[in-house]
Amino acid sequence: MFRRSKKLRDSLTKTRRSFFGQIAGLLGAGEITEETWEDLEALLVQADVGVNTTMALVERLREQVDRGKARNTQELEDLLKQELLGLLDAPPPMRVDEPRLLTLVLVVGVNGSGKTTTIAKLAKYYRQRGRKVLLAAADTFRAAAIDQLKIWGERADTPVIAHQPGADPGAVVYDAIRASQSRKADLLIVDTAGRLHTKYNLMEELRKVRGVAQKRVHQAPHETLLVLDATTGQNALSQARHFKDSVDVTGVVVAKLDGTAKGGVVFAIAHELGLPVRFVGTGETLDDLAEFDPEAFVEGLFE
Amino acid sequence: MFENLSDKLQGVFDKLSNRGKLTEEDVDVALREVRLALLEADVNFRVVKDFIARVRERAVGVEVMRSLTPAQQVVKIVHEELMATLGEPARLDLSGTPPHVVMLVGLQGSGKTTTAAKLALTLRKAGQRPLMVAADTRRPAAITQLEVLGKQLDIPVHSEGNKVPPPQICANAVKRAREGAYSVVLLDTAGRLHIDDQMMRELEQVKAKTDPQEVLLVVDAMTGQDAVRVADDFNQRVSLTGLILTKVDGDARGGAAISVRSVTGVPIKYLGVGEKTDALEVFHPDRLASRILGMGDVLTAIEKAQEVIDQDQALKMGQKLVKGEFDLEDFRDQLQQLKKMGPLSQLLDMLPGMSQVTRDLAPEVTDQHLKVIEAIINSMTAGERRNPRIINASRKRRIARGSGTTVMEVNDLLSQFRQMQKLMKQLTGGGKRGKGGMRGLMSMLGGFGS
Numbered sequence: 001m002f003r004r005s006k007k008l009r010d011s012l013t014k015t016r017r018s019f020f021g022q023i024a025g026l027l028g029a030g031e032i033t034e035e036t037w038e039d040l041e042a043l044l045v046q047a048d049v050g051v052n053t054t055m056a057l058v059e060r061l062r063e064q065v066d067r068g069k070a071r072n073t074q075e076l077e078d079l080l081k082q083e084l085l086g087l088l089d090a091p092p093p094m095r096v097d098e099p100r101l102l103t104l105v106l107v108v109g110v111n112g113s114g115k116t117t118t119i120a121k122l123a124k125y126y127r128q129r130g131r132k133v134l135l136a137a138a139d140t141f142r143a144a145a146i147d148q149l150k151i152w153g154e155r156a157d158t159p160v161i162a163h164q165p166g167a168d169p170g171a172v173v174y175d176a177i178r179a180s181q182s183r184k185a186d187l188l189i190v191d192t193a194g195r196l197h198t199k200y201n202l203m204e205e206l207r208k209v210r211g212v213a214q215k216r217v218h219q220a221p222h223e224t225l226l227v228l229d230a231t232t233g234q235n236a237l238s239q240a241r242h243f244k245d246s247v248d249v250t251g252v253v254v255a256k257l258d259g260t261a262k263g264g265v266v267f268a269i270a271h272e273l274g275l276p277v278r279f280v281g282t283g284e285t286l287d288d289l290a291e292f293d294p295e296a297f298v299e300g301l302f303e
Numbered sequence: 304m305f306e307n308l309s310d311k312l313q314g315v316f317d318k319l320s321n322r323g324k325l326t327e328e329d330v331d332v333a334l335r336e337v338r339l340a341l342l343e344a345d346v347n348f349r350v351v352k353d354f355i356a357r358v359r360e361r362a363v364g365v366e367v368m369r370s371l372t373p374a375q376q377v378v379k380i381v382h383e384e385l386m387a388t389l390g391e392p393a394r395l396d397l398s399g400t401p402p403h404v405v406m407l408v409g410l411q412g413s414g415k416t417t418t419a420a421k422l423a424l425t426l427r428k429a430g431q432r433p434l435m436v437a438a439d440t441r442r443p444a445a446i447t448q449l450e451v452l453g454k455q456l457d458i459p460v461h462s463e464g465n466k467v468p469p470p471q472i473c474a475n476a477v478k479r480a481r482e483g484a485y486s487v488v489l490l491d492t493a494g495r496l497h498i499d500d501q502m503m504r505e506l507e508q509v510k511a512k513t514d515p516q517e518v519l520l521v522v523d524a525m526t527g528q529d530a531v532r533v534a535d536d537f538n539q540r541v542s543l544t545g546l547i548l549t550k551v552d553g554d555a556r557g558g559a560a561i562s563v564r565s566v567t568g569v570p571i572k573y574l575g576v577g578e579k580t581d582a583l584e585v586f587h588p589d590r591l592a593s594r595i596l597g598m599g600d601v602l603t604a605i606e607k608a609q610e611v612i613d614q615d616q617a618l619k620m621g622q623k624l625v626k627g628e629f630d631l632e633d634f635r636d637q638l639q640q641l642k643k644m645g646p647l648s649q650l651l652d653m654l655p656g657m658s659q660v661t662r663d664l665a666p667e668v669t670d671q672h673l674k675v676i677e678a679i680i681n682s683m684t685a686g687e688r689r690n691p692r693i694i695n696a697s698r699k700r701r702i703a704r705g706s707g708t709t710v711m712e713v714n715d716l717l718s719q720f721r722q723m724q725k726l727m728k729q730l731t732g733g734g735k736r737g738k739g740g741m742r743g744l745m746s747m748l749g750g751f752g753s
Contacts, residue, residue: 134479144448151443233345233527235555238647261529
């Protein structure tokens with residue numbers, strides 16, 4: 001069910017060594033002492049899991065240990081695994097995979113999170129699965145963003161619908177929908193300009209872009225993916241919250257997981273907002289995208 | 304959730320001893336909260352540990368100043384120590400013979416290209432002749448991006464396409480700068496992972512070939528715990544001389560600044576505060592420290608207010624406040640000035656304790672609320688505004704009809720206004736001139752916004 005790419009395995013290995021590797025080493029099989037808890041907290045926080053989620057996790061584990069559910073550090077590790085898994089549990093299937101004439105995916109995020117690169121990877125991913133994909137260059141604001149998507153489009157062998165820089169992004173989406181219909185494309189992925197979630201006017205603009213999609217395609221956008229930079233700390237929560245409120249984000253893509261950042265952000269967002277992680281980005285080439293599978297992810301962290 | 308460290312500490316200290324020296328127990332209880340605040344702000348775990356140890360050493364046994372509560376005393380020490388860690392703002396070193404080479408490095412998406420353009424503009428305004436260099440041959444259209452920005456700003460860009468190795472491009476650019484009498488060469492290098500050995504080696508080559516006077520690490524203000532590692536690795540490979548913190552206009556607390564400063568020891572030179580090419584600021588250690596502690600960027604909010612609020616009017620308002628003559632007419636003036644400052648939501652974000660409020664309230668609701676208040680006041684006669692006491696039941700019905708509201712809403716406004724008037728009389732006891740208008744405004748909002 002989960003074909004983990006070599007890249008993901010590599011990046012997981014890195015995460016494991018730097019984070020859970022330590023837990024594994026730390027836990028081993030010994031007595032649970034106050035120090036165990038302190039180290040556990042330190043490791044979770046350093047993985048960007050966040051203070052609140054860490055506290056909640058530690059508290060729940062403590063309760064269970066008090067009730068005798070774990071007597072040594074080995075059993076504590078199993079409990080931790082379960083808890084982490086519980087935070088990421090059972091997302092609904094992606095609506096991209098439902099049969100319909102045209103599926104529309106809106107991709108949003110703050111500046112520099114990796115939207116355009118992620119879109120190119122998604123294009124290739126779905127093309128390989130037999131979809132006819134079209135890209136819409138609705139980032140008309142940033143200098144050369146359109147050129148960037150066009151170059152990626154060429155590499156992924158996917159057509160890009162674009163206007164001039166500075167054009168109305170809503171109009172780009174409108175045209176892209178019409179182009180999808182006339183070319184019989186069944187998946188339209190929309191690139192939007194990066195914006196900080198605190199900029200009210202820019203978030204309103206994004207709502208308008210979404211509105212165009214809603215009006216022209218039944219039940220669109222079918223997925224709205226928020227691209228998060230794995231190196232982002234607790235602000236990722238604020239980003240997810242704001243984008244969810246404005247444009248009803250349905251899932252998260254964690255980009256740049258090939259660095260040393262731990263991606264603990266995943267747990268925090270799942271815990272507090274219930275947003276499922278759909279994909280992870282693991283490098284700069286078109287193939288560096290993997291489906292996110294909670295079980296494989298958590299299991300992989302402990303291998 | 305954290306709102307305001309001062310408030311929180313106040314709560315903690317209410318339960319403890321109050322006067323005299325700070326005891327070990329006082330300090331430890333307080334520092335537990337400080338620790339959480341810093342971790343919440345993404346300051347690296349180990350950096351927090353060191354920091355707390357330093358503060359503890361400084362704080363235990365300190366005499367609590369007479370004008371402060373113990374909570375405020377601890378916050379003061381923490382704040383001072385944070386400011387010391389952040390260091391003084393530094394300028395670019397442009398001493399010696401030009402051309403001076405400035406190299407920008409960082410992870411992907413941290414904002415190097417945008418920062419290059421902002422820096423070039425800042426330098427030109429300071430009388431320099433900058434040349435930007437498109438040394439990012441990797442990211443699709445990165446060169447075009449810099450060229451577009453160069454055209455917009457009318458600042459020349461040196462590019463040789465994406466086939467020539469970046470160290471070569473940069474060396475050629477420095478040569479061109481020397482011949483063309485450019486005074487500063489800005490190298491926009493490709494974003495790269497600090498653990499990508501090949502790419503880091505390329506950076507070392509660029510440095511060796513161009514002998515830069517400044518090597519600036521561009522860091523996203525939203526970066527989490529990993530910031531220490533990134534900064535340390537870049538510093539090891541290319542010896543940084545300064546930092547630029549970007550995307551500071553968001554709501555990230557920016558703890559990464561502390562982490563990166565602690566690891567590298569190099570000064571913070573600029574903050575990126577927006578997408579426009581002039582959105583580059585010199586950083587203020589006190590403001591950044593407040594922000595990291597979750598105490599809000601009060602100074603920025605006040606400055607913003609000062610930009611748009613008519614000083615004379617503010618002074619007049621202040622005098623009225625002191626005399627207790629503040630009426631609905633004055634309040635309407637203040638509302639209009641407030642509107643000039645942009646959406647209320649943005650303003651509130653800058654104030655301590657308000658981020659939670661704005662999260663709970665949809666921004667348009669708050670702004671909408673102001674519109675309703677204004678409509679009600681506009682539907683009053685000048686006499687009613689000056690002396691709200693004359694507003695009887697029939698006048699209320701008329702005002703409600705005129706403003707498209709209900710008598711209940713009119714009543715609410717009037718009773719809140721009376722409370723505010725009362726509160727303000729108490730508040731203005733020691734009010735400074737000039738700022739009275741602003742303070743009155745804020746306390747009014749506190750009442751009306753809820």
